[in-house]
Amino acid sequence: MRTSDKHQKIIQAAIKVFATKGFFSARISDIAKEAKVADGTIYLYFNNKYDILISIFEEEIGKIILQVKLAIEEEDDPRRKLEIFALHHLRLVDEKRDLAEVLQMELRQSNKFMKEYRNTRFIEYVDIISTIIHLGQERNIFRKNLLPGVAKRAFFGALDEMSRLWVLAPDPVYTIEETAQQISDIFLVGVSNLPAPA
Amino acid sequence: MRTSDKHQKIIQAAIKVFATKGFFSARISDIAKEAKVADGTIYLYFNNKYDILISIFEEEIGKIILQVKLAIEEEDDPRRKLEIFALHHLRLVDEKRDLAEVLQMELRQSNKFMKEYRNTRFIEYVDIISTIIHLGQERNIFRKNLLPGVAKRAFFGALDEMSRLWVLAPDPVYTIEETAQQISDIFLVGVSNLPAPA
Amino acid sequence: MRTSDKHQKIIQAAIKVFATKGFFSARISDIAKEAKVADGTIYLYFNNKYDILISIFEEEIGKIILQVKLAIEEEDDPRRKLEIFALHHLRLVDEKRDLAEVLQMELRQSNKFMKEYRNTRFIEYVDIISTIIHLGQERNIFRKNLLPGVAKRAFFGALDEMSRLWVLAPDPVYTIEETAQQISDIFLVGVSNLPAPA
Amino acid sequence: MRTSDKHQKIIQAAIKVFATKGFFSARISDIAKEAKVADGTIYLYFNNKYDILISIFEEEIGKIILQVKLAIEEEDDPRRKLEIFALHHLRLVDEKRDLAEVLQMELRQSNKFMKEYRNTRFIEYVDIISTIIHLGQERNIFRKNLLPGVAKRAFFGALDEMSRLWVLAPDPVYTIEETAQQISDIFLVGVSNLPAPA
DNA sequence: GATGAATGAGCTTTCATTCAT
DNA sequence: GATGAATGAAAGCTCATTCAT
Numbered sequence: 158m159r160t161s162d163k164h165q166k167i168i169q170a171a172i173k174v175f176a177t178k179g180f181f182s183a184r185i186s187d188i189a190k191e192a193k194v195a196d197g198t199i200y201l202y203f204n205n206k207y208d209i210l211i212s213i214f215e216e217e218i219g220k221i222i223l224q225v226k227l228a229i230e231e232e233d234d235p236r237r238k239l240e241i242f243a244l245h246h247l248r249l250v251d252e253k254r255d256l257a258e259v260l261q262m263e264l265r266q267s268n269k270f271m272k273e274y275r276n277t278r279f280i281e282y283v284d285i286i287s288t289i290i291h292l293g294q295e296r297n298i299f300r301k302n303l304l305p306g307v308a309k310r311a312f313f314g315a316l317d318e319m320s321r322l323w324v325l326a327p328d329p330v331y332t333i334e335e336t337a338q339q340i341s342d343i344f345l346v347g348v349s350n351l352p353a354p355a
Numbered sequence: 356m357r358t359s360d361k362h363q364k365i366i367q368a369a370i371k372v373f374a375t376k377g378f379f380s381a382r383i384s385d386i387a388k389e390a391k392v393a394d395g396t397i398y399l400y401f402n403n404k405y406d407i408l409i410s411i412f413e414e415e416i417g418k419i420i421l422q423v424k425l426a427i428e429e430e431d432d433p434r435r436k437l438e439i440f441a442l443h444h445l446r447l448v449d450e451k452r453d454l455a456e457v458l459q460m461e462l463r464q465s466n467k468f469m470k471e472y473r474n475t476r477f478i479e480y481v482d483i484i485s486t487i488i489h490l491g492q493e494r495n496i497f498r499k500n501l502l503p504g505v506a507k508r509a510f511f512g513a514l515d516e517m518s519r520l521w522v523l524a525p526d527p528v529y530t531i532e533e534t535a536q537q538i539s540d541i542f543l544v545g546v547s548n549l550p551a552p553a
Numbered sequence: 554m555r556t557s558d559k560h561q562k563i564i565q566a567a568i569k570v571f572a573t574k575g576f577f578s579a580r581i582s583d584i585a586k587e588a589k590v591a592d593g594t595i596y597l598y599f600n601n602k603y604d605i606l607i608s609i610f611e612e613e614i615g616k617i618i619l620q621v622k623l624a625i626e627e628e629d630d631p632r633r634k635l636e637i638f639a640l641h642h643l644r645l646v647d648e649k650r651d652l653a654e655v656l657q658m659e660l661r662q663s664n665k666f667m668k669e670y671r672n673t674r675f676i677e678y679v680d681i682i683s684t685i686i687h688l689g690q691e692r693n694i695f696r697k698n699l700l701p702g703v704a705k706r707a708f709f710g711a712l713d714e715m716s717r718l719w720v721l722a723p724d725p726v727y728t729i730e731e732t733a734q735q736i737s738d739i740f741l742v743g744v745s746n747l748p749a750p751a
Numbered sequence: 752m753r754t755s756d757k758h759q760k761i762i763q764a765a766i767k768v769f770a771t772k773g774f775f776s777a778r779i780s781d782i783a784k785e786a787k788v789a790d791g792t793i794y795l796y797f798n799n800k801y802d803i804l805i806s807i808f809e810e811e812i813g814k815i816i817l818q819v820k821l822a823i824e825e826e827d828d829p830r831r832k833l834e835i836f837a838l839h840h841l842r843l844v845d846e847k848r849d850l851a852e853v854l855q856m857e858l859r860q861s862n863k864f865m866k867e868y869r870n871t872r873f874i875e876y877v878d879i880i881s882t883i884i885h886l887g888q889e890r891n892i893f894r895k896n897l898l899p900g901v902a903k904r905a906f907f908g909a910l911d912e913m914s915r916l917w918v919l920a921p922d923p924v925y926t927i928e929e930t931a932q933q934i935s936d937i938f939l940v941g942v943s944n945l946p947a948p949a
Numbered sequence: 950g951a952t953g954a955a956t957g958a959g960c961t962t963t964c965a966t967t968c969a970t
Numbered sequence: 971g972a973t974g975a976a977t978g979a980a981a982g983c984t985c986a987t988t989c990a991t
Contacts, residue, residue, distance in 0.1 A: 163954090179467035181379035185982060195956045200983065261539070262464055269377035271462075303530055307517065307537045314516025315509035321463070322508060331502055339505045347545030361971095383965060392977040395967075404965065559975090575863035577775035581961060591918055591977045597961065658860055661915070665856075700925055703913065703933045710912025711905035717859070718904060720935035735901045739938065757950095780953095789952040791988075800986065845983060955986075964981075 166192045169208045176255035180263045187302045198255050202303050218278040235293035236345050244337040250320040258324045297347045362400045369407045376454035378461045402543050416476040433491035442535040448518040455520045477509045498548045513538050560598045562588045567605045572651035576659045614674040631689035633661045640733040644714040679709050711736050758796045760786045765803045770849035774857045801865050802913035810874040838931040844914040852918045875906050909934050
């Protein structure tokens with residue numbers, strides 16, 4: 158069996174188990190059972206339990222960043238870029254719910270127990286937004302008095318909070334598309350370089 | 356006695372320790388040492404480790420909700436109410452950083468390992484926002500086509516993400532006031548019942 | 554129960570278990586069972602399995618060195634001092650067989666797996682012999698052309714090898730006294746069939 | 752094939768690894784790497800880890816016994832025979848340090864964890880000495896009141912203890928030849944400052 | 950014969966919880 | 971009520987051994 162096979166099987170199993178029980182409550186034996194390998198096999202591919210989590214971060218976020226950047230490049234308008242980012246983000250959460258959950262919760266917890274790990278991939282992802290905002294400001298579409306560090310986080314936070322709702326209780330009330338649209342709307346109107354309402 | 360000295364000392368110690376190490380990495384003996392009581396004493400006031408966490412949620416969020424509701428009632432304008440909520444939320448994060456961190460991270464993780472616990476207090480807190488939004492819609496200040504479940508989370512998410520930034524790396528670049536103002540601005544302009552830009 | 558009690562009980566249990574099975578084959582649970590404490594209790598008194606072994610070395614050899622030095626000081630003649638050392642050493646092996654076995658085997662192995670531990674106590678013990686030899690040379694009782702580093706080890710090695718015999722198969726053929734006498738004799742006058750020195 | 756290339760390679764690798772880390776700390780994969788074979792290959796030649804150790808004992812001591820007996824037969828005088836034994840023993844330790852270390856430490860420990868293995872080869876080796884002593888007593892060269900079981904072990908122990916010194920810290924202070932001579936001297940004539948026998 | 954990926958039993962160690970004092 | 975020594979279940983990880991290739 159090819160090495161990559163087992164590596165991927167374990168990663169996918171770990172995503173599922175971490176999503177369900179959380180990193181700490183997850184047992185190596187849970188992951189092994191889910192991946193249909195022996196406990197010891199996991200240690201042929203990963204140094205320890207933390208290493209599995211880090212690998213999820215690195216590998217899966219890496220893939221996502223690539224996809225999103227690709228999708229955004231196809232549009233020129235910063236407003237459309239933001240809409241696409243929102244849509245992409247929420248679709249991902251819907252399609253890869255377990256992964257989304259792990260990234261959302263465990264990734265942010267991780268600095269507590271993995272002191273040495275600096276999560277640069279996550280920062281890279283969020284910075285896609287600030288790049289778009291800068292672009293919008295340059296083109297005079299977005300307000301110049303936007304604080305970039307705040308705006309990017311406001312947008313990401315809005316999406317992220319919706320994701321949480323989705324992850325906890327998949328909500329058939331709003332579709333992904335209308336949710337993405339709604340958030341983009343609120344945000345875009347909010348940041349537009351228009352005369353403030355009288 | 357529920358509000359006994361020891362009870363509070365343990366709660367405050369636990370907040371500090373949970374904030375620093377996370378719930379799972381925190382040991383009962385850490386909390387005991389921080390609270391300057393014996394390990395066993397903790398079990399006179401709490402049933403187990405989970406119970407301490409739940410108590411933090413219930414008691415501390417309870418206090419916060421009371422404060423925020425009080426502050427909001429003093430204003431009539433929904434726009435001002437939102438601004439006050441934002442300011443209040445961020446001030447709290449700044450003043451009670453440890454508590455903020457526990458609420459932000461552990462509370463959301465909790466459903467993973469405390470299956471039976473339904474976190475109604477948190478929902479109650481976030482619903483303060485939706486109440487304001489409804490009010491704004493009734494008074495024709497906010498757009499009617501806002502999805503209330505989305506808008507409330509978009510606003511809370513934006514604040515929450517800023518809090519995370521604050522908690523991880525206390526940022527002297529933006530003041531609490533300008534951050535709150537900025538987020539309120541983006542959101543208020545975005546939800547205002549004005550003709551959409553051409 | 555006094556702290557010292559448990560510490561001693563564990564040390565004594567460990568001596569017995571290490572003597573019987575060797576350090577590596579010995580399980581913490583074996584020691585705990587022998588000491589009639591829970592497995593975890595051992596870790597209240599020792600950092601880890603190695604620490605138990607080191608404690609045996611330090612504490613028990615310390616006691617022995619004290620005793621031997623005391624016994625030797627009572628005699629003036631270096632020849633008698635050597636005889637007393639031999640007798641004392643072999644008596645100890647007989648009386649504290651398990652301890653002797655641990656010291657004999659595990660102590661010497663220890664540098665293999667406890668790289669950082671320097672066994673100064675053992676060297677201190679063997680150096681009691683060289684001190685006696687030096688004294689004998691000063692008084693012109695022992696040959697001046699004796700290499701001190703060799704002679705001390707020759708004497709200790711002879712005793713040690715007898716101890717091993719004793720430990721492996723307690724031998725009723727020779728008494729401790731005649732064995733000690735025999736080794737002292739060989740060392741003091743050799744094996745040649747010559748008229749003993751007057 | 753018993754004397755196959757691989758069999759020998761594994762034995763030699765195991766001697767090196769056991770000498771360095773000790774039997775228990777040595778991993779099969781260490782030996783395999785040292786022998787430049789796959790882990791599994793070892794099990795084509797040996798039943799298990801213990802079996803490798805036993806094979807070292809049997810085969811390597813076997814060779815040594817042959818050599819020593821041959822060297823001793825060339826001399827007639829029991830005193831010379833003892834000197835040759837001493838010299839041969841120490842030379843061996845010097846030339847085959849790793850093997851010496853394994854035989855010295857692991858062989859003696861072995862009865863602890865390999866209950867069923869009786870180490871007859873080692874006894875055979877030490878009994879070469881007692882044979883010499885008996886011969887010396889028959890010829891009236893050695894004292895009749897020597898206890899043979901004690902004398903043989905005294906001599907062997909002296910050599911063995913020197914070996915340990917050599918193994919732990921190769922000592923350039925004394926040469927092998929002078930060390931062997933010194934021990935033989937002490938044993939043959941003792942340490943007393945008397946005119947050497949005519 | 951040779952390989953080395955896979956196995957899983959079994960170990961040391963941790964730490965929430967208890968309870969005699 | 972308060973203590974903290976003692977408990978023992980539970981889990982991460984290692985590594986001798988196997989076996990499909």
